[in-house]
Amino acid sequence: MNHLPLIIKREYLTKVRNKSFIIMTFLTPFIFAGIFALVAYLSSLNSDTVRAISVMDESGLFADQFKSSPHTQYKMLQNVSLDEAKKEAETNEFYGLLYIPKTENLEDLSKKITFYSEDSPSLSMMSDINRMLESRVNTLKLKEAGIDSETIKNLHINISANQETFKGKETSKLGSGLKLVFGAAAGYLLFMFIIIYGNMIMRSVIEEKTSRVIEVIISSVKPRVLLLGKIFGTTLAGISQVLVWIVLILVLMTTVTTIFGIDPAAASPSQQVIENSIDGGTQQLLQDVMLEINNLPIANLIIMFILFFVGGYLLYASLYASVGAAVDSETDTQQFMMPILTPLILAVYVGFFTVMDNPHGTVSQVFSYIPFTSPVVMLMRIPFGVPIWQQIVSVVILFGTFIGMVWFAAKIYRVGILMYGKKPTYKEIFKWLKY
Template sequence: MKKLKLIIKREFIAKVKNRSFIIMTFLSPLLMVGMGALVFFLTKKNKEKVKKIVYVDESQIFSKEVFKDSKTLLFEDYTKLGIEETKKKVEEGDYYGALYIPKKDSLEILASSIEFYSKDSPGLTVMDDIERKIESHLKNLKLNNFGIDLAKIKKSRISADIKMFNFSGEKSSKAKNLASIIAGGAAGYLLFMFVLIYGTSVMRSVIEEKTSRIIEVIVSSVKPFQLMLGKIIGNASAGLLQFFIWGLIIAGLSMILPLVFGVNVSEMQTAQVSAEQMEMVNEVAKSGKFERLIRGILDLPLLKMFVLFIFYFFGGYMLYSSLFAAIGAAVDSETDSQQFMTPIMLPLILGVYVGFFTVINDPHGPISVIFSYIPFTSPIVMLMRIPFGVAWWEILVSLLILILTFMSAVWIAAKIYRVGILMYGKKANYKDLWKWIRYSS
């Protein structure tokens, strides 16, 4: 145990003192926040640019009320000039484009005959806004032709809000389900990224020590199993410290930057929202759906989720890191590791896909349940299922299988490790790995 502690301490200090580790610990959050600020700034500047659009309405069924000006779109009626003259003027002037509405016998034919001319390809958002205006107006005209009163249709709109309960009387809601999706997805994705970044870090560490021949000195006084386990725990500790520092820096910058630059947070949130989408956002705010979403998040078993996140986080990381360490011991360079990486990465990627495409739609379905028991996918899939409510016996069975698999993986990896770390010059294959596992001494 004393030697294991020394190895963990050595790995942790070596990782933390590494220049690239220190630089990335403090630079990564700045880059993340900086990239977000840059995207927001560029988006805001793009939104501030006023686009002038002229239209020629030969059908005479569109009015200025339909093409209302907004902060970024200005419409001008050039119907009197005709389309050919308008196209010349737009091409020569500072206009975004020209909209041509021909005269047709029916609204259906008209809807598919409208044309838009511009110097460059128009943006999708702009075209979506124009199409929505046209579709809405044509729809209203068609309803009027059917003799339907639009005012009555508006009054007839009603939204249903079904209250959901389970048979034990516990209340649920769509907001709580959405909160569960967000929380579960974030936990699963975070675990995936952590395993990917720090699992490969363990592998690189083993390869470096193997190629530098330092490992030969170390294994003369330490058992390979202790050395491998110490590397895994030491790297995990350094990784958690880095994640914690990232969280503090990002949280601090998120609070400071808006105050320093005078940025309105609500403005940032709606920077990429169109006028019609903004109306929907306002309706949601008035209906109290946002407040219900917040209540849904607070109604989640947050303590239970956090505790189980720690268990699955370490279980998943330890399982995959032991396999990465075994790969590092079996190869002489990172290039040679590719043939062994694919079988390890596939279950991890499969867990993410099952989580996002199956658990979200059916958290208690057979596929979701099965993959939450399979140890190579359970850390991600079960973390995404927990916010939806999972029986304790299921969680305990899943954790037990994960722990047993982790112990087996460490034992197998240690057998590969004790032979592989002293093998040089020969490219190992799966047959060699099987031989190393079978060695009794």
């Protein structure tokens, strides 16, 4: 193992000095910042758009119902025919024409209201219009039945059952939502890291194998040491790249918003609407969010995230390296990739469709101990309260499997790294394990 630090250093420097690695390390943040700036700019243009809608109300029931806002202007039409109203809306390039006919009863009215426009209107716009019309029609319907709508509204009681564990700890739907967000983000991040940098390790092995450089290296280094060196070196290079991305993206996004005066919240409602919503309870919601974040086991989450992230990546990285040693080109890797990706994909599906529904169910618990799925599944379970001993057992199994998998991968690596010109089969790889 004396050569391990040297191999790690060589692998790390080889990666970070590679031109494509350097270009993508510094180009990717600019791409993300450019996309951010473009989306924010387009959103600001969209938020500045004022939509003019003409309203032809023959029923006379909605005279005071349509109130203009900074982004939507309503123009009431009177003493005109429907054809004239359509022509005026088209000539003046109005967003649309809302036609409310005069009918004998409200039931018929609800079926005959029509919105005319040049193209299909936005879903949000039609939702707002339908909500205003529905509210007015229901109020009128209650009046016809001799019922005071305000009395009905005042008699309505909303129920939100309190949530509490048997030990007296309060929980909430908001807290559950935050736990889901953390678990999903952790699982997805690990999934992407394995895919991106696992492939990097596999390509590195294939390149050295095809260039015959490996024949010189393997003469003085044991296959297991060389395998670990490539895994750790590539991992450090990947971590360095991610850290550079984070720093540059934050700097570039701050610079873009400052220089060009782009508001990241341009796609959100106007400031007045935000202030009104805060008065209506958003301030309380923000306080509840901060309270729920403080109630999360932050230290436990961070420690276990690091352990499962590292263990899960190292486990799959060893598999990627063994595949790279067994083949001569990337096109030959396809037959071996599905067995590697299947448990990883299964872990994501179990996490999203089982853990989120029942984090302490039998299926969730079983998959949180299986080392090929535990990095994703257990990370999604931990925010919901998993006993420490279960987390420790899962971590021990994960790293124990990694050590065994390194031995398994080194067997394939030792033979496959010197095999050329022949596509290996599963049967042949199984024979290599016996050498």
